[in-house]
Amino acid sequence: MATTTETAGSNAQRERRRRILDATIELADSGGFDAVQMRAVADNADVALGTLYRYFPSKIHLLVTALGREFERAEAQSRTRVVPGDTPHERVMHVLGVTTTALQKQPQLTEALTRAFMFADASVADEIHVVGMKLTAMLTHAIDGTDESREPTDEDMAIVRVIGDVWLSALMGWVTGRTQAADVTTSMDVAVRLLLR
Amino acid sequence: MATTTETAGSNAQRERRRRILDATIELADSGGFDAVQMRAVADNADVALGTLYRYFPSKIHLLVTALGREFERAEAQSRTRVVPGDTPHERVMHVLGVTTTALQKQPQLTEALTRAFMFADASVADEIHVVGMKLTAMLTHAIDGTDESREPTDEDMAIVRVIGDVWLSALMGWVTGRTQAADVTTSMDVAVRLLLR
DNA sequence: TCCGAATCTAGAACGTGTTTCAATCATACG
DNA sequence: CGTATGATTGAAACACGTTCTAGATTCGGA
Numbered sequence: 099m100a101t102t103t104e105t106a107g108s109n110a111q112r113e114r115r116r117r118i119l120d121a122t123i124e125l126a127d128s129g130g131f132d133a134v135q136m137r138a139v140a141d142n143a144d145v146a147l148g149t150l151y152r153y154f155p156s157k158i159h160l161l162v163t164a165l166g167r168e169f170e171r172a173e174a175q176s177r178t179r180v181v182p183g184d185t186p187h188e189r190v191m192h193v194l195g196v197t198t199t200a201l202q203k204q205p206q207l208t209e210a211l212t213r214a215f216m217f218a219d220a221s222v223a224d225e226i227h228v229v230g231m232k233l234t235a236m237l238t239h240a241i242d243g244t245d246e247s248r249e250p251t252d253e254d255m256a257i258v259r260v261i262g263d264v265w266l267s268a269l270m271g272w273v274t275g276r277t278q279a280a281d282v283t284t285s286m287d288v289a290v291r292l293l294l295r
Numbered sequence: 296m297a298t299t300t301e302t303a304g305s306n307a308q309r310e311r312r313r314r315i316l317d318a319t320i321e322l323a324d325s326g327g328f329d330a331v332q333m334r335a336v337a338d339n340a341d342v343a344l345g346t347l348y349r350y351f352p353s354k355i356h357l358l359v360t361a362l363g364r365e366f367e368r369a370e371a372q373s374r375t376r377v378v379p380g381d382t383p384h385e386r387v388m389h390v391l392g393v394t395t396t397a398l399q400k401q402p403q404l405t406e407a408l409t410r411a412f413m414f415a416d417a418s419v420a421d422e423i424h425v426v427g428m429k430l431t432a433m434l435t436h437a438i439d440g441t442d443e444s445r446e447p448t449d450e451d452m453a454i455v456r457v458i459g460d461v462w463l464s465a466l467m468g469w470v471t472g473r474t475q476a477a478d479v480t481t482s483m484d485v486a487v488r489l490l491l492r
Numbered sequence: 493t494c495c496g497a498a499t500c501t502a503g504a505a506c507g508t509g510t511t512t513c514a515a516t517c518a519t520a521c522g
Numbered sequence: 523c524g525t526a527t528g529a530t531t532g533a534a535a536c537a538c539g540t541t542c543t544a545g546a547t548t549c550g551g552a
Contacts, residue, residue, distance in 0.1 A: 108519085111529090136509060146531045148512085157509065216413045220472030256485045260461055263486075267460035275417035288453045289460075293489055305549080308499090333539060343501040345542085354539065 115153055117143040122164045126210035134161060134210055155221075161214030162225040168211070172197070173232040181240045187294045189240040194265065194286045197236075201269070202279050209273040216270060233265075234258050241294075257293045264289040312350055314340040319361045323407035331358060331407055352418075358411030359422040363429075365408070369394070370429040378437045384491045386437040391462065391483045394433075398466070399476045406470040413467060430462075431455050438491070454490045461486040 121142035125134045136157060140150040154160040176193070183189035201208040218226055237258045238250040250258075268285040271277035318339035322331045333354060337347040351357040373390070380386035398405040415423055434455045435447040447455075465482040468474035 110518090114530095132508095135507095146533095147510090148532085149530055151510070152529080155510095213414070216467065217410070218471060218473075223473050226473060253489075257489060259482070260457070260486050260489060263464035263482075264457055264460040266464050266467075270413060270463075274415060276415075276420050276423060285456070285460075289457050292450075292454060292457060307548085311500095329538095332537090343503090344540090345502085346500055348540070349499080352540095 114143070114145055114149070118145065118150060118153055118160070119164050119167060122160055123168070123207065126161070126164070127204055127207040130206040131161075131210040131213045133206070158214050158218050159222055159225070161211055162218050162222050162229070165211040165215060166225050166228045169229050169232045172200070173236055176236050177239075180244060183240075183243070185294075186241045186243070187290055189243055190237060190261065190290050190294065191287060193236055193240040194261075194290070195283065198279075198282050198286070205273075205279075208269070212266075212269050212273045216266075230262070233262055237261060260293060261286070261289060311340070311342055311346070315342065315347060315350055315357070316361050316364060319357055320365070320404065323358070323361070324401055324404040327403040328358075328407040328410045330403070333357075355411050355415050356419055356422070358408055359415050359419050359426070362408040362412060363422050363425045366426050366429045369397070370433055373433055373436075377441055380437075380440070382491075383438045383440070384487055386440055387434060387458070387487050387491065388484060390433055390437040391458075391487070392480065395476075395479050395483070402470075402476075405466070409463075409466050409470045413463075427459070430459055434458060457490060458483070458486060 118139060121139045122134055125138055125142065134157065136150060137147060139160070140147045143150070145153075150160075154163065181189045181192055183192050215226070215229070234255070238254055241254055241258070242248045242250060264285060265282075268277070268282040272279055272282050315336060318336050319331055322335055322339065331354065333347060334344060336357070337344045340347070342350075347357075351360065373393075378386045378389055380389050412423070412426070431452070435451055438451055438455070439445045439447060461482060462479075465474070465479040469476055469479050
């Protein structure tokens, strides 16, 4: 297997990388996007500012990479369980509900990661793609339910993409303080009802 | 009628405000979000930096207000015409197609305004709301077609909101360079097909 | 017309993302 | 070992959004 970014370099380098991402999450969790200041991340991770920039070329790269790591964790956990619910609608809403509840418990972290995701440009396309794949995997798994053998249809994929778009918009409204947390769930419910009928 | 922000103040003040927004659009059109630098806007509009900040408390307010003015213009024009197409699907796609084509002709401007819209927080809620209403008006008008008497149903409104969310996500992908211009149209077509059936 | 208040101007200054650079340190290779 | 190569450090410097200040200008009301 080709060495990925996570496993490349010496032990000391992998350690530095981990410390940087840990510091990023901790700062984001405590104070949101604005609290993730590059000097503070470098200090908390015990690296020099220049080193931080050698590992992550911008604040956006840093945060989107951290988002990928969190998503990785969430998706791994979700993969181990059967999604409850008798219909695709129920199952999709369950996944979205669980995820949204988790995000609401760490609003500052969610704000930081979502803002970074929204601001990311083409140079972050790879990390963005990772996140998109994980979300797609979770949602198609929910649509198909326990029928492991069923391949997601093109229609399933299209629906999942639209749901993802609505979810991002709803999150955007929430993290920017324009809507309430409950509105996220409402939006998703309406969209899922329109799409899965 | 209550004096709105656009009509308040002396002639000189209305002139200053117009010059500022004109300079904003011009800079955005030529170089996108990054080119809209507050010092440059102030210079091009022949006002002092402090004055610019007296009129618009942040770069985001400035750009979202400019977006509102552009949307106002587009919606006024669209109001004067009958949307061609025999079905809601065709008519909605026509409106989205025309709008998307227009945006693609000014990619830098679109990038600047879309990024500002995405980044706007609660303090810009009023300006955001204006934009949302105009988009909703255009789309419900397209769904209902020539039947002026028909009131948009709750379902219509819900569909329009979902379409707006998908549109924003698609635009986001495009202005950040992660997807091609044609992908915007494709996304919209898929979403509209799923929603208007 | 004159005065006080509001507005405008020019410019300095500050915070944070980003870049740069010389000096030091770590590592691999002869 | 010794050395070359690259990584890391510490610190300065730059860019741009934003804030602040002191003086000039404009405006509305007595």
